[in-house]
Amino acid sequence: MQPGSSAGAMNLIEPTSPEDIRRRAEALGPWFHNIELRGVWTAPNHFLGNYPAVKWRAFADEIPKDLTGKTVLDIGCNGGFYSLEMKKRGADRVLGIDFDEDYLAQARFAADVTGLDIEFRKLSVYDVGALQERFDVVLFMGVLYHLRHPLLALDLIHDHVAKDMLVFQSMQRGSPEVDEVAENYTFWETAHFERPGYPKLHFIEHRYADDPTNWWAPNAACAEAMLRSSGFEIVGHPESEVYICRRTEAPHGTSAVYPSRGACP
Ligand SMILES: C[S@@+](CC[C@H](N)C(=O)[O-])C[C@H]1O[C@@H](n2cnc3c(N)ncnc32)[C@H](O)[C@@H]1O
Numbered sequence: 001m002q003p004g005s006s007a008g009a010m011n012l013i014e015p016t017s018p019e020d021i022r023r024r025a026e027a028l029g030p031w032f033h034n035i036e037l038r039g040v041w042t043a044p045n046h047f048l049g050n051y052p053a054v055k056w057r058a059f060a061d062e063i064p065k066d067l068t069g070k071t072v073l074d075i076g077c078n079g080g081f082y083s084l085e086m087k088k089r090g091a092d093r094v095l096g097i098d099f100d101e102d103y104l105a106q107a108r109f110a111a112d113v114t115g116l117d118i119e120f121r122k123l124s125v126y127d128v129g130a131l132q133e134r135f136d137v138v139l140f141m142g143v144l145y146h147l148r149h150p151l152l153a154l155d156l157i158h159d160h161v162a163k164d165m166l167v168f169q170s171m172q173r174g175s176p177e178v179d180e181v182a183e184n185y186t187f188w189e190t191a192h193f194e195r196p197g198y199p200k201l202h203f204i205e206h207r208y209a210d211d212p213t214n215w216w217a218p219n220a221a222c223a224e225a226m227l228r229s230s231g232f233e234i235v236g237h238p239e240s241e242v243y244i245c246r247r248t249e250a251p252h253g254t255s256a257v258y259p260s261r262g263a264c265p
Helices: 018-027 053-062 081-088 101-114 125-131 150-161 220-229
Strands: 071-075 093-098 119-122 135-141 162-169 201-203 216-218 232-239 242-247
Touching (some): 053 242, 071 125, 081 135, 093 101, 093 125, 101 119, 162 220, 216 220, 220 242
Parallel strands (some): 071 093, 093 119
Antiparallel strands (some): 162 242, 232 242
16 A cells, blocks of 8 residues: 555554655655645745645635535646645545655645645546546636646546546636637638737647746636536636636537546556
8 A cells, every 4th residue: 555545544644754755755855846844844934835825825715614425526737735624624535646756745745744644646627537427616717728738638537537626727828818719600701810818728839947848828808708608607707817606517528539438547
């Protein structure tokens, strides 16, 4: 059994010195999540400040304070910051998934040090169908723009794992304006494509911010349109990049093109 991976037992690391925690955290670094582990911060020099605590503060009130009886899936959990916060709110079950073993090791360490019973599993968002389980709360934060196939990911989340609430965040670039989108336009209407508030997904062919995994940067209108198009009704928008959504019927009645049955891996 891997530390931090069991659904039952907690793996509280025996009290050790801050120096020991610091040494072990550093060995697992670099960290993207700045988490306080018994007085030791994992990413004290984060380029975004005290991240993601600064982001979390802006939408924490939109998520039930008491998650007793609820299940949570944290997709792209990274060092586990949001998984820890969900468990602190009493969620019955928290599953964090990420396709990066280094980040999962950080998350397991953070859960162990804090004594929180969270399962972390290596899984890509494209394979969520393999979970065969729906979750009351799904976090899909900071992952969309790292994907070559972002709509496929949203469709798969809708088809296979979202039961009720989706908490979504994406980097956004371009205009923050959001225009109403008409049901249809004639072939000869083109002006709306030029408007800043029309949904636009900017493709990053090479690199952005030195990160080769940044593939897309939606503007605000596009982030909202993609959510709606995948069957997520936006019920809260507490922060410019964060949306609180409820799962609804997909407007096109379609499901993800691949894998259609959640058979892999
Ligand atoms: C910018 S970080 C966001 C971390 C965290 N969710 C947050 O909001 O702070 C993106 C995370 O998504 C993970 N990721 C990227 N592509 C993924 C995929 N296809 N499946 C699962 N995780 C993925 C990365 O490994 C990384 O941990």
